[in-house]
Amino acid sequence: MATRQTARAQSAGSAQAPRDAVVVGANRIPFARAGKKYADASNQEMFTAALEGLVARYGLQGERLGEVVGGAVLKHSRDFNLIRESVLGSSLSPNTPAYDLQQACATGLEATITIANKIRLGQVDSGIAGGADTISDAPVAVSEGLRRALLEAGHAKTWQARAKALARIRPADLKPLTPATDEPRTGLSMGEHQAITTARWGISREAQDEIALASHHHLAEAWDSGFFDDLVTPFRGLSRDDNMRPDSSAEKLAGLKPVFGRSLETPATMTAGNSTPLTDGASTVLLGSREWAESHDLPVLARFVDAETAAVDFVHGREGLLMAPVHAVPRLLARNGLTLEDFDFFEIHEAFASTVLTTLAAWEDADYGKNELGLSGALGTVDRSKLNVRGSSLAAGHPFAATGGRIVATAAKLVAEKAAETGKPARALVSVCAAGGLGATAVLESA
């Protein structure tokens, strides 16, 4: 199999229409709450484990793939070649190129878009997209004062100059800087930003808890029904996402104290139950051209149709930090001649329950549609029975760069199953918000 050549769809010289990029399959490790099962696992170990599971599932040992692309949001400086190092530690051919890419929480989806585009252009025939993130093994930096002094001492030519540089260190400089994901331009945490958006759209506590509850129940059902049997490989003794609470209830969620938006004038509604926890994990998605999949006797789950990214000006308060996907989707739909009615599944990343709800509310708002999205009215309504039907980040957890891969895998399998069941094409919309006012969205269709 390893030596089999891939047949090219087009002959050289003819006008080359983009070919299809398809999702063959996926693999991730179970997501673990920070500081628990993967407390001493590095990003590289986790991503390598996810890769190894994928290689095993699809028999890719020794295979030279087009490329492997992925990244991590919280990364040590020594991990400058995180993905390439992971490939070298895997059973893939060492001749498989790789590079790191990072777009905050949209990293995994952006990596998928990148590979899909290269496949469609004919630059590669196959590739793996993914990401890993660890809060448990996050880098801890030294203070700016200490860092400056150490660098200067390192550059010093004489011992006197070195002593002078080091003498500048003050006790306060010795305090380590713990990793923070606060927005650098506003100093606000993501939760505080979302609390502002939540208040602006008047999203209730009950509606948020309802989303969280559905996420846990849907994810638990998916695990019990074996949905993840060919999407996840256990790691370090963990065989299911350990943030999942199958026995969660509305009462339990209602009993939690709000943690974000407590300084706002409106009542605080965002709790630890309807916000994603800090999580460790890694995910991968295998993509290829149809010809590559066929020549390797591999299945095809879904066609990666198109994608759109967006960014919003949250710095000046014009738009909520996590509202970029709201802007990306109308552009994506227009380009593909689709409406929200045309989808069988909506996979909207649950950074917070209220992120999903503010997204849906914005799309349903006619004034917002006209003034902010440039539409003639509201974009439309998302059928809630099609929303995150196998659970999402509130239950599974959210290892930043790994979430995109998890969602693409679930969406691809959903459309494949639906099409097999009904005999008709099925379609899924994927939406991932990210720090920095970024968002990535994509359309997948049954192959």
Added chain:
Amino acid sequence: MTDRYTQAVNSGFTKTLATKLGLPRPALLRRYRAGEPLTVGPVLVVSDGASKADADALAQTLLGWDLDVRRDPGDDVRFGAIVLVLTETARPGDASEAVLATGSVLRRLAGNGRVVTVSRAAAEGDAPALSAARNAVDGFLRSLAKELRGGATGNGIVLTDDAAVDQTSVLATLRFFLSAKSAYVDGQLLRVGPAKAGAPAADLTTDRPLAGKVAVVTGAARGIGAAIARTLARDGATVVCVDVPAAGEGLARTANAVGGTALQLDVTAPDAGQRILLHARERHGGLDIVVHNAGILRDKLLANMKPAQWDAVIAVNLEAQLQINETLVQAGLENLHVVSLASTSGIAGNKGQTNYAFSKAGVIGHTRATAPLLAEHGGTANAVAPGFIETDMTASIPFATRSVARLLPTLSQGGEPVDVAEAVAFLAWPATAGVNGQVLRVCGQHMVGQ
């Protein structure tokens, strides 16, 4: 890994000490490595007068395998193997000369040497004297095996239904018994029948007897299952490694080590057989070998047995195999070789293992019944019954119990997972189409049971 005791009594000062004290000294068993000679020395072929033609035919074959074959004991040759042919012995008294000739060279049998008897099964309608002569070999071989030392083993080939000695399945079995692949198989008599017409010819000397074959191994994440996957892959097969989703990490390791694919699947799922078949066909273009290795233990005295403990063992060890076999039989696959893992517990019984022994004896039962169904399409169903094998599972047995268990078999040691795997690979071999419905023990000739 050979256990520490066996290592100690075979090297250095502790070897001398053990010899002086008269402690049991289990031998270091020779195991298969590609490129090494089949036997550790020349092969002596002896027979009674009536079986001479068969002995000649076998000697010819052995010569073709580049072995140093002798028909005369001589008086200074150190033999690697003795093949005792008694296929046409008509009366018990006729065997004397050949048996005693065998005895006269036993002191010159090298360490890790082999004695293989070739005889015929007593059948209905045999004259009493013929039946006696044929059945006598059984007790003779089992006793002789217990007298052999230095890692030498004794095993027998029992021809059934007028099978000829030079047919492929007989020669394949002879090759297995002579080789280091049967290191921990001792005191066993394997029945070999005539091959079906049109059975594919096989090169018995190849190092990759399973080249081009697609095999499924359940319970492949670790232990014996992982060893089976590695051995089948070594022999050339593409291996689909199956285990429960929770064992996926080890499963991926096995699959990547053997260049196969990992299929996370609970064998007790109602559609397990279909999913295995679909995976093998879609991803690898067919299915030639299925190894039912997945098994669990829930040891309890029957008086204390909880329903869940009983039911889980029966579901995984027995019902799952039945259900998957049903799918395979219905699919009508050509030349399918199914090998199921039984256990010596299922043959001899074991306190605290009523559920396990029920399941493993059940495996032997369904193997015998499935054999003729698969034979219709040129296939086989056989079982391998391991004795005490050194695995993570047996490592959890208390030290004293474990040490005693090791010394019980004739070979005075536990077996390695690869010993079981070699027996499985042998039965998975297309050349063994005439071995069907059999139970091959890999137990170092454990003292209990047959």
